[in-house]
Amino acid sequence: MQADDAPNKNGSNDTVVGSPEQEGVAGFLAHLVELRNRLLKSVLVVLVLFIVLFPLRNDLFTLLADPLSKHMPPGTTMIAVQVASPFFIPLKLTALTALFISIPFLLYQLWAFIAPGLYKHERKLVAPLVFSSTILFYLGAAFAYFAVFPIVFGFLAAAGPSDVNFAPDIGEYLSFVTSLFFAFGFVFEVPVAIVLLVIIGVVTPAKLAEFRRYAILIAFIIAAILTPPDVMSQFMMAIPIILLYEFGLFVSRFFYKAKMARAAALAAQEAEEDAARDAADKDDEVTQRHEAYEQQAASAPLDFDKALDEAEADQRRLEAPSDAPGDPSSSPDAPPPEPPRSELPNSEPTNSEPPEPDAPPKKPGDAG
Known part of the structure; x- marks a missing residue:
């Protein structure tokens, strides 16, 4: 079987050490x-509380049933319908009590993980x-x-009815009160x-x-669902929900004003930053424009001096004698220099025919 870190055909591993893929996997792990560590701590705390409360399991049930x-x-007491209920119901109550007490620690572990x-x-x-x-x-x-x-009770x-013996089962009672505990606990989170909701x-x-x-x-619909089917218990839940709604509305106004103030301050800060930018x-x-002008002004005298030097060199070359050594015009093979246009005769003919050449001079002894 080929190992995961075996080199490929090019002789190198596919995954580069320190690559983003490896860093992502390492961070996830x-x-x-x-x-895992925080879950173990949470379970350990709940287990310790359960062990501490286990000797008090019957006292806890007595307090809950009060x-x-x-x-x-x-002369009437609660009954146990199932055979193992006298043992398991207090045991279950002890576990729920340990979980209920450890809620702050559990929330702290959750906070420490996501913070x-x-x-x-x-x-x-x-x-x-x-x-x-x-x-x-x-x-x-x-x-x-x-x-x-x-x-409610x-x-x-x-x-x-008067002829009915009111003796609830301990298992049913524990389920009933536990559901009410959590129902009212969550209702108070309104x-x-x-x-x-206002903040976000x-x-x-x-x-x-x-x-x-x-x-x-x-509020009344929730109370009808979570409470027993009697009007009194429904009102006992619906009225706190309404009051908590009003309390949350009152507190949310302060958070909303603070949120608007922060938004206005942030907008003003962004506007100032944009203006400064x-x-x-x-x-x-x-x-940049000033620097360009300064560079152009600094380079202008250099161009003027160069042009002046070139003009002086041309002037000296024109004023130099023609037979000066090194002058190309002094060479015997050089063609004669072209006369200036001012010394040339008027080449404009009077007519289109070329002028007749002058007669050659007569030699002595020639017959007239």
Whole structure:
């Protein structure tokens, strides 16, 4: 079997050391290792809390069943329908309690994993949201235990027929209260959701104010789905949702004003930078023009001196005698110099016929 790092036909590996592909794979593996470590830490914390709370499992169930036990008929207790319920139900409650207590640590591990990949302004935004979400979740669970459970269980115990023995199963009771805990915990996150939607620009406080009537209707629909089928429990959830909606709308106005102020400041800063950039470009253009003028002015005297030297050399050559040594005109084989045009006779003929040549002179002794 051929190894992965075997050289190719050219004698070199396909993947270059330090290439972007290798760096991307190394970064991905590093993130996986970090995620594994943080998951192990989270599981370890939950396991430690479970071990610590395990001896108190029955006490935890007694505390959880207290809102219902106060409204049960005298001498009546909860029942266990299944054989293993007396052991597994407190065990399950202990695990849920350990998970519930470790939520801040779990959120911190999640924050520590994603924080390095965020910008500074994003970290400033996410940290308060995570903290406020945790606090609101605990407030929702506390509201369910101290305010909702007594009213709901009192209503359910009194609404049944008198000849019916009200003795709920411990497994059903744990599932019921657990669902209410998480339902109210998530419902109390409404302000955080509203503020987050305003910050990221999905909605504005004005739009949320216009949506108020629909929000009230949605609050009652959610309460009807998540709570028992009685009017009292629905109102106990719908009213907090409406109040939290108004609270989130109130807080979102401050964040929206701060966002608009930052946007205006950023726009002004960008305008100043653009103006400064344009001014710098103009200054550079003027500087380049000045430099070009200076170079042209500096090169002009050099051209004038060169032309003057050439003119003086031509003048000396013209004033030099013709028989001067080295003059081409003094050579016997050289053709005679062409006379100046001013010394040439008037060559314009009077007619088109050439002039007759002069008669040769007579020699002595010739007959007349």
